[in-house]
Amino acid sequence: AQSVTQPDIHITVSEGASLELRCNYSYGATPYLFWYVQSPGQGLQLLLKYFSGDTLVQGIKGFEAEFKRSQSSFNLRKPSVHWSDAAEYFCAVAPYSSASKIIFGSGTRLSIRP
Amino acid sequence: ETGVTQSPTHLIKTRGQQVTLRCSSQSGHNTVSWYQQALGQGPQFIFQYYREEENGRGNFPPRFSGLQFPNYSSELNVNALELDDSALYLCASSFAGDNEQFFGPGTRLTVL
Numbered sequence: 001a002q003s004v005t006q007p008d009i010h011i012t013v014s015e016g017a018s019l020e021l022r023c024n025y026s027y028g029a030t031p032y033l034f035w036y037v038q039s040p041g042q043g044l045q046l047l048l049k050y051f052s053g054d055t056l057v058q059g060i061k062g063f064e065a066e067f068k069r070s071q072s073s074f075n076l077r078k079p080s081v082h083w084s085d086a087a088e089y090f091c092a093v094a095p096y097s098s099a100s101k102i103i104f105g106s107g108t109r110l111s112i113r114p
Numbered sequence: 115e116t117g118v119t120q121s122p123t124h125l126i127k128t129r130g131q132q133v134t135l136r137c138s139s140q141s142g143h144n145t146v147s148w149y150q151q152a153l154g155q156g157p158q159f160i161f162q163y164y165r166e167e168e169n170g171r172g173n174f175p176p177r178f179s180g181l182q183f184p185n186y187s188s189e190l191n192v193n194a195l196e197l198d199d200s201a202l203y204l205c206a207s208s209f210a211g212d213n214e215q216f217f218g219p220g221t222r223l224t225v226l
Contacts, residue, residue, distance in 0.1 A: 004156075032213060043118070043204060043217035044157070051213060090156050101147070101170050102215065104156030 002027045004093050004105035012111040015083055021076040021108050023091030032094040033074045034102065035065055039087045047089075050074065061085070086112045116141055118207050118218035126224045127195050135190040135221045137205030145169070146188040147215060148180060149204040157204055163188055164210055192223075200225045 003026045013019055025031065032051050036044040048059025055067040065076045074091060091105040119138045127133050139146050145164045149157035159172035163182035177193040186207070192199055202222050206215035 043219045046214060101159055101162060106156045
């Protein structure tokens, strides 16, 4: 069965520090991979996505993620976080046949220390 | 270009009642997906509609049903509400064959 694991429930980093949010997926083939962000009371906003090609993908707001097939991972990174990055981050996977039927991880809550 | 909108924003119901949630898709999008997000959890796929037909369903009982209209807007209906149905319900629209969904702000349903 397809699944997504985000091992960190809550992470706190200082403003200006680097960030890495972990994501591991379980799927029989290379799926579509996504990172979404959700601010309090808001819907989900797509940060970036990977389907094929270059394994390092760039997204909005200065985020990037690297697909590592050997580790079944798709970790999200940002070199320098801003206070406005505080939010809930969701890693997600979708079958290649239908990118619309997305399976989400349980999320990582990011807090920013001033 | 209008984004995905959902109504109502909040809703309170009691066990056993029925509820209808509404979603207007983004302009040009013909596919609508519904997700349930319980508190502290990631969204879970309920079902998807394309051309007014259900086009895939997650692990939800039949009391969760939906409709899609000719203008691509959609409804989610939940019968015989249970306490565990309390959640944020998210609607997302996309164009068939495209790989990006656009999410609405959600409807917060509380079942007492």
